[in-house]
Amino acid sequence: MAPLLIGISARIYYPQAPVADTGGVFTRTLHYLEQSVAHWVLKPHVLALMIPAIEREGLLQPREVNLADYARQLDGLVLQGGxxxxxxxxxxxxxxxxxxxxRIRDRYEIELFRAFLAAGKPVIGICRGCQLINVALGGTLYQDIPTQLPEAIGHRDLMRYDQQFHDIELTPGSRLSQLYGGATHGEVNSIHHQAVKDLGEDLVVEARGVPDGVVEAVRWRGSSYVFGMQWHPEFMxxxxxxxxxxxxxxxLLDFLSAVAERKERR
Structure with missing residues (x-):
């Protein structure tokens, strides 16, 4: 059986001035993949591949390499956090x-997301990836939860990082709820200070924070599989x-099932 090929968007590290104080590889722009994301995706008959960004100021220009080529060759896309x-x-x-x-990563990931959407390939977004999906579909974000929603619970504690948890409410009857045996409540990690504000086109909310109602998961009602969550499932x-x-x-297994079904139809 041919493996499923899952593309993962790249995180981007930019050299900090003065670069001489850092030295070595850190004097260069880096595209990287967090190991926990790759290990979460990797399963028997699944290969994970990081998709490098293509930027106007780089050695390669967008006209020379098209991100749509990745969407044609790969079977699904994960938009990682960052x-x-x-x-x-x-x-x-x-x-x-x-x-x-x-902004550079935004342009790259929005183009990548739209290419997979046009190809009908499943997409899943983690934390920033959830927010990116919303923005790519015309939505907006709260730039800072504590500032714009002062009554909200704490959604980020840098000292606790992935050990910061809070409760969420799952929309009854939603696909997300069904994945957890019809559960309507749960607990997730939380490492974000921004969040979905106005929903993008054809997105529906599948989970909200408790008790503040901050959007925690969204799903697209369009013709292909698109799901985004604010928490990091790779840490759970x-x-x-x-x-x-x-x-x-x-x-993950629901996403991979959608990927396999789409690949079989193709």
Whole structure:
């Protein structure tokens, strides 16, 4: 059986000035993949491949290498977490200098997402990836939850990182709820300070934070499989130590099942 080929969008590291103080490879722009994401995706008969960004200022120009070529050759796409989505990608100015985001990565991932969407290939978004899906479909974001939603619970604790958890409510009857035996409540990790504000076109909410109602998961009602979640399922893979926690395997296996079904139809 031919393996499923799952593309994963690249995180981007930019050299910090003065680069001489860092030295070595850190004087160069790096495209990288967080190991936990790759290990979460990798299963028997599944290969994970990082898709490098193509930017106007690079050695290769978009006219020379088309991201749509990846969408044609690969079977599915994972948009991994990372830097903020730039407010300018959804028509706003940054409210704070620390929230300018990564406009270069935005352009690359939006083009990549749209290419997979046009090809009818399944897409899943993790944290920033969920926000990127919303923006690519015309939605907006809260630039900073504590500032714009001061009544919200804490959604990020840098000292606790992936050990920061909170409750969510799953939409009854939603596909996400069905993956967890019809559960309507659960617990997930939380490492984000931005969140979905106005929903993108044809997106529906499948989970919200408790008790603040912050959007935690979205699904596209269009013709192909698109799902985004604010939490990091790669940090919750395997058996959940707490029965309330939503282990990462059901989400991945549902995604891979959609990928295999799409590939078989093709």
């Amino acid at each position: 830097n903020d989505v730039s407010p300018r990608s959804y028509g706003e100015d940054p409210m704070h200098a620390d929230w300018t985001g990564d 893979a395997g058996d959940a130590p707490d029965p309330r926690r939503l282990g990462g395997d059901p989400i």
